[in-house]
Amino acid sequence: MGELANCPKCNTLFIETQFRTVCDACFKQEEKDYETVYAFLRKRENRKxxxxxxxEGTGVREELILKFIRNGRIQLSNFPNLGYPCEKCGKTIREEKLCEGCKKDIHKQIHQMEQVEMISERNKEHTPKSTYYSNSTKNR
Incomplete structure (x- = not known):
């Protein structure tokens, strides 16, 4: 079931669900904007x-077009020059959340952390264990 929330666009109360993040009026406007964008892209001269x-051609906000792409409503396979920004560096990508460069950078950092952990574990294994003896002053 949904939760009561304020629409992020017009501040109207509505029931937010997994599929609806805006009120009915704003949702209807988004649908009109989607139809405008899709009609623009369907024209042969606009596919690239x-x-x-x-x-510029539709007057629809960039954020909304990106939302359509991320939600899978606009299939990038049909439009070779469309994409969305990498979540780390902002480079235009066509799949997943990160570009190849950022993925490689993250994998490199993970590998370095694993190497540090292995060295730390190795040092713990080779540290000599100390044995403590006590001299009792009591006579038995």
Whole structure:
């Protein structure tokens, strides 16, 4: 079931669900905007349009077009020049959340951390264990 929330666009109360993050009125406007964008992209001369060209040609906000792409409503396989920004560096990508460069960087950092942990474990194993003896002053 959904939760009561304020619409992020118009601040109207509505029931937020997994599929609806805006109120009914804003959702209807988003649907109209989607139809506008899709009609623009369906034209043969616009299929190779870049994101900023789609924004200029339709008047729809870039954030909303990116939402359509991320939700799978606009299939990038049909539009070779469209993409969305990498979540780390902002480079235009067409799949997943990170570009190849950022993925490699993260894998490199993980590998370095694993190496540090292995060296730390090795040092713990080779540290001599101390044995303590006590001299009792009591006579038995």
């Amino acid at each position: 349009a870049l994101l900023h060209e789609v924004v």
